[in-house]
Amino acid sequence: MSESQVAVAPLTARDYKSATKPVWCPGCGDFSVLSTITKALAALGLAPEQVAVISGIGCSSRIPAYLNTYGFHGVHGRALALATGLKVARPDLTVLVTGGDGDGFSIGGNHFLQACRRNADLTYIVMDNQVYGMTKGQASPTTEPDWERSKLTPGGPGINPFKPLVIALASGATFIARGSSSDPNGAARLLAEAIQHPGFSFLHILSPCVTFRPEQREWRKAVHPAPVEATDDPGRAARRLMTDDGFNLGILYRSERKTYQPELHARVTDLAEFDAEFQL
């Protein structure tokens, strides 16, 4: 069969969705993020079998099962480690990492720092709703200190919220962007850029929790495009991110440095060569 006869229709966003129906609460921002992911993958024309989506535990971590790609639903906080191992061992794959603010910034905090440092070619999408939804509404690392609606912290958490974009910058991430579930197409563009960016790309997506933080429906009014283009100057980016109002959308920082990808090239094919050092 000649090449010209094999006309495969390009995949649409729909083709990246699996048959599994999401169990998220109606009104959850993650539905929009699911759409964002499928649209970005469709635009890039990636074969679904060449994509792996890795997650931890939480509502947003259920996403791999809703996609037609390979996936791994791992344990709480360790998605970046799973993904790093996979990408380093299989550099041919496109590896996306998904999860929430608790999974990523609380138990997963150290892996987040190290992933930004290491700069492996991963794309990390965090659906931030400033709450632990799966476990019924506790404060998360990005929750404001005076949020009093959790039984575990009735007077409010009283701790400074984690600033993920600042931490990402300080730790060496080379692509930092923010999107919103209220703009799935815009977020899809950001995601496509993030996937194409060589190195560790961090895409922070504001994604309201309809059940435990219904007031976050107002986020769609608060978000706005960032007033300036992305900078590649870490000092300038630091200033911007430290004074960021939390609702600036777009690519906020983009630079390049060497990607962590050890060369997997065999120079020794006969293991018997290793015997020599032990032989008397």
Place this chain on the structure above:
Amino acid sequence: MTPAKIETLPELLAHALAIEHEATDRYRELADQMEMHHNTEVAELFRKLEAIESKHVGKVETLAEGVELPRLAAWEYQWPEGESSEGPDVHDVHYLMTPYQALELALAGEEKAATFFRDISTHDVPPEVRDAAARLADEEDEHVGLIKEWLSRYPKPDDGWDEDPDPPNQPE
């Protein structure tokens, strides 16, 4: 809200097709969500709307026969509000919502779609674009009428429509 700058027939039809496809998909997803959460009445309603939008897809495809449509990435469409007009916003649904509220969302969507095409038809665009946009706007106006009539058959929601005596569950 930025008005769309759609100036060729292929572009217009690509947008129209996307509107109907996305609306179809959106209603299907919402129907699945309602089914998952045992809101049978609204699930059925969304399924009906899915079927209707699916027919609209067919209509636009007929209109687009012989026209080579541009392949656009999701963000290359010129939606005034970032998302294509017709399907309800995912954030605006609730597992206990009533048919009235569902239809309110559907109505708002149809009205936005009508406005979208009407706007294009009143701009300085080539005649074939104007004509097609006007036709599409007329279609949407019809849909608006249908939804309004449908809406009139349902009561407004009571106070406390979103009260659930059961506490939230922790599945994982």
Place this chain on the structure above:
Amino acid sequence: MTASSVSVALTGSGGSGVMTAGAMLLEAAAQAGWYACMTRSLGPQIRGGEAAAMLRFSATPVESHGDRFDALLAIDWGNAARFADEIPLDGESLTLGDPKAGEIPEAIRAMGAHHADLALVQTAKRIGGGRPNMVALGVIAALLEIPDPALARTLERVLARKGPDAIEASRAAVAAGQVLARDLPALPKLPALGETSRDGRWQISGNEAVGLGALRGGVRFVAAYPITPATEVLEWLAPRLQQVGGVLVQAEDELASINQIIGASFGGVPSLTATYGPGLALMTEGIGLAVGSETPVVVVDVMRGGPSTGIPTKSEQTDLNIALYGLHGDAPHLVVAPNSVADCLFTAQWATHLAESLQTAAILLSDQALGQTRAVLPRPATAHFEGGRKTMERIDGEYLRYATNASGVSPMSLPGVAGGHYTADGLEHNPHGTPSSLARDHIAQLDKRRDKLLGYDYGEHWAQIEGDGSTAIVTWGSSTAAAREALTELAADGHHCRLISLRLLSPTLPEKMDEALAGVTRLLVVEQSHDGQFHRYLRAHYDLPAEVRSFCRPGPLPMRAIDIRRSLQEWS
């Protein structure tokens, strides 16, 4: 008079070069055609601390220390009392030291050995570039009657990088030491062997052997965090993995290590990590994920004194409990243990093959005694266990990742294969891989994960069984060497016993154990633990003979044949 083995220890501190001298002594003995093994003991300082090199030489393979030392040579006596318990001496032993380099500690003198002074410092000073540790090497080499060609070859090999001047200076110092030895009492002699008897032999440590075994088994991805005494496994593997097209990632902690290797394995690459107790404890959640998602991994645990931070530089066999029972839920998995330095090579290779074939986690329990002992061994046999993972090359129709079948092993689809996508999950799942809380799915998958291990044919590798008798020793890991030596000595006196050393600790194989214990009426359980972890394990899982006794001793001192022998002799 010829002895079956001779044991010598060297001690010194603060840059005296004890380790170097010890390593060269080991090499020289090997070049002379003897078998030998060496362990080291050190103070807590990173450099300049007190150190002891302990060596044993024999005409037959030897991997553990004997009951006593024939000689102790101190380059200086800096804090050598620390090592007194590990270097048992008696009235037949010889201590050697330079009076200019300190006084023999009371704890050592009290053991009653003969003492002779050596002018190490003075002798070394007379030689340009000469060092006391090279003089000491010459003294011991002469006492052991190591032939000059073997010594010369050793100096050339070890000091090649330092250049001809260094080699000459050392040669002269060694020669001066040999002269000093002429005035010393004789040591027991080993049979003189022709140098050709060294042909084909290896010198290797247990940690290196684990690394080589893993490579042979197909491991090409390692993620790990350094921890004593496992670090050497990683140091050996890092450059060599690169050479074979693999990679070692230094992870940020053990939580990252176990998850990274699961990720790499999910991608199709056989993966391994190495750690010890506290690291293993951190990894237990991740290991459970490997078991639940049926992703093959190998976790090497080089055990040392516990609990908690314990005694990092000493050996113990006390991670058995956590290896067997440390995973939450019903999570059957593999636990294997090498029983000698040589066996580290085989067992690491076998563990990799088993993990890959059975799509599960294999915990390999080595320990500091095996890991950090350097031994001269016959050339290890080549085992043919490589890879073993069942994968799907192409998918026709629906693919069920966790389909149930007779063997319990369902072929794995690797990312990149069209149509074979699935989401691996720690959540319980149905055959498709979709999360499920249904009873029938949980039972089906629990059965699958258990029965695939139980239904596998482990062959004769599950245990090493030697000898015969109505009395038997059952043991595992590094305790095997001392147990074997005890039984060899008893056999020489006409008392024959059986030795059973378990290599496969989980799953348990009751039928095979029944066969192994056929005819045994008395069983001595030998292990290096305070509370008898192995004894309890045996009682829980196996039918044991009527009379069972436990010989369990915690670290830090090594297990000795004499103690095991006495324990058996008392049992009459």
